[in-house]
């Protein structure tokens with residue numbers, strides 16, 4: 001009994017433990033919408049063109065993108081897939097994992113289910129809080145992931161931010177200030193990252209989009225079964241009553 005109670009306490013505390021980010025970084029809410037297929041398609045495009053260079057998504061097959069409304073021709077053309085990549089194949093990293101480890105000190109993890117291990121809000125914050133740090137080998141650091149091994153993969157879009165540390169009533173406040181502009185405005189960049197995170201959330205559980213439909217199908221089947229079984233019961237019992 002006692003052990004069960006302890007487990008219950010842990011289950012209650014778990015979300016709080018998981019949400020506490022290491023440096024206490026404030027997480028911005030990710031404005032995502034899994035029903036917005038056009039946004040998901042933009043996110044898929046950004047993901048395949050920018051992230052697959054180093055990361056893989058081994059549980060995700062290209063043809064699964066039909067679930068977000070892409071035709072096979074669109075998948076091939078919009079994502080600029082090389083001729084030898086089959087639509088049924090998983091999303092592989094362009095870079096070999098051991099070469100990546102040599103280059104960055106850490107192998108880039110597979111991103112198939114990253115939205116489940118990190119939250120959408122964490123990912124949205126992470127992709128927007130890279131800042132230039134000449135003290136790091138890559139030249140980059142990150143507020144959500146201090147001393148990260150990943151360079152800023154979207155720096156040309158966002159531009160460069162600098163860290164400014166201010167002290168306010170004895171508290172240290174770490175702020176990012178724009179330093180060099182990118183090709184997108186800050187609002188456009190936030191929207192692009194929202195699309196990317198939307199896609200990462202879809203990828204971590206692709207069947208979420210089809211599951212509600214499946215539920216109705218099962219309920220419909222059960223309702224029909226009930227009618228049949230009821231008719232059968234009446235038939236069987238009619239002479240007995």
Ligand code: HEC
Pocket residue numbers: 046047050051052053054055100104106107108109111114118123126147148149150151153154196
């Ligand atoms: C140049 C190679 C490279 C590219 C391109 C790249 N990453 Fe990374 N990424 C890394 C490396 C290396 C790490 C591991 C960092 C560490 O653990 O310190 C990493 C870590 C991450 C993490 C943290 C994973 C975790 O929880 O530990 C996320 C999330 C991530 N990358 C997302 C992305 C996304 C999204 C893109 C595309 C916009 C992208 N990365 C593009 C190299 C890359």
